[in-house]
Amino acid sequence: MTDTPATRTLADVEEQDLLAIVLPRFSTRDGVLIGPGDDTALLRVRSGDVLATTDTMVLGRDWRDEWSSGADVGHKLVVQNVADIAAMGGRCTGLLVTLVADPQTPLRWATDFTAGVEEAAGAAGAAVLGGDLSSAPAGVRMVSITALGELDGDRAVLRGGARPGDALAIHGTLGRAAAGLVLLERGTPDEAPDLVLAQRRPRLDYAQGAIAARAGATAMLDISDGLLRDGGRIARASGIRIDVDRDALAGDIAALVPAVGPEAARGCVLAGGEEHSLLATFPPGVLPPGWRAIGAVTEGTGVTFGGEAVTRLGWDHFGPAAPG
């Protein structure tokens, strides 16, 4: 990128020029009637309904520049928004991207962020429709995405439909992103680079959301704040109890022990956020391929692990235990 030497900052370019640097990177696709550059975007909606969600990342709270590149941040921000669309059983069609940054932010960081968004949006089959640029106080940088999506005729899978007798099941991994964060915090990322990559660039198979919906999933979400906390959300919304099976998670925990030790491994699997694997409940006998049962839905309230009530739940956005 010879046009963005490392010494230039956002303050060195006019907003118009910054948009010109950032926006043409985003290729349009079918269904984008109007892309970036006008007052709004215009997106064709085939099914007649649109899914909409938004998620924000803040420097120092959701990432550190020492640990994640701009491209990592762009990638992760796309994944956590598209995961929400997938968790409804939907398919992401378009993204609006907002960057609010200290004018002294290196221009290179912004172009790297854009590249990460572009790559991850492409992998999700989503177009970047537009966005917003804004300046922030010294040292502050935050990025935000709104994701739009469609259901392709399937019903949306909410959090409130789980019924006693359903199986609790997951598609994807548990605790790996959190274990990567533990390694970064300990200053030992080389212990397990694959876990650090899971923290920097979480991955999920978005199509599994629609597959679960068609298979009859009764409730679904993606694990953004930890298995127990997010399981508790299904329990509360559905008015049931979630029993997580201790044996079903033994392999997940054991796989992390060499890298982070037994106590942290257990914490990562049960309470680790940012994994974005899909967690759903299914009526008996309809588990789609690739999903594995990790518990059961029963009468009652709250979440238990191996039959014991759970207290430490995971991530609260305004609580005192926020990592830096």
Add this chain to the structure above:
Amino acid sequence: MTDTPATRTLADVEEQDLLAIVLPRFSTRDGVLIGPGDDTALLRVRSGDVLATTDTMVLGRDWRDEWSSGADVGHKLVVQNVADIAAMGGRCTGLLVTLVADPQTPLRWATDFTAGVEEAAGAAGAAVLGGDLSSAPAGVRMVSITALGELDGDRAVLRGGARPGDALAIHGTLGRAAAGLVLLERGTPDEAPDLVLAQRRPRLDYAQGAIAARAGATAMLDISDGLLRDGGRIARASGIRIDVDRDALAGDIAALVPAVGPEAARGCVLAGGEEHSLLATFPPGVLPPGWRAIGAVTEGTGVTFGGEAVTRLGWDHFGPAAPG
């Protein structure tokens, strides 16, 4: 509001409880199939296409707590987003609202902000579909909205359709929000409380966007960064010149002189942002009622005022002249 004493902060409530305080305030409306509280919202789209735009406000850059209440900020944020929908000729249907704030932010500010969003969303006929809450570094607070809308069968009015011979016309006021900011900066808001109100809570007749579209408007936007700068955007996108008529603005300028003086009055009318009045170009003879001609579209490039080339243009988001 006995449930939100002034001494409580966001850190004093769990995110779940904060959502419970904020979200039920938003009444749903027809077309909102799934509102706040699940992974995403689901919005019915009648026309098959969805307009989407996003805009952010940052404490210290876009507002000061000494000058604007939380409700003022909520109101303004809604208006500037819905204005973008109107400027396409559309009607706003739904909003996603994001609050990223220092945990020491008074809870009262958040509930006031919510009340302002609620009131302004209601006035715009838009439902609040959901949003995001996130913590920010000490002293930092920002709010962001994504607005979704529909065209109701009309075509979208872009910025690039102005043709030589068209009239340049405006619906609404000029320079009043900027003049209100001048008074706040001078510490003399009592000079003209109506101008200060225009700064705190800009207003526009959203329906005029669709009216202009049906009348045949060839280009349109809302004035967010100043008449000359935003006029320049139409000129650039359309490949034409915008000639702003000096006489047509004489009354706008004269009306502000008593409050801010002649030089500031001229600057506010020509370069003042945040007014959100609709600026459009129309073929000869089709000006809808309530719109007034303020200039002409000719061959050429750029913007002139009374035939003279214009240099000072208005507001650039990363430039050095940002007010604080």
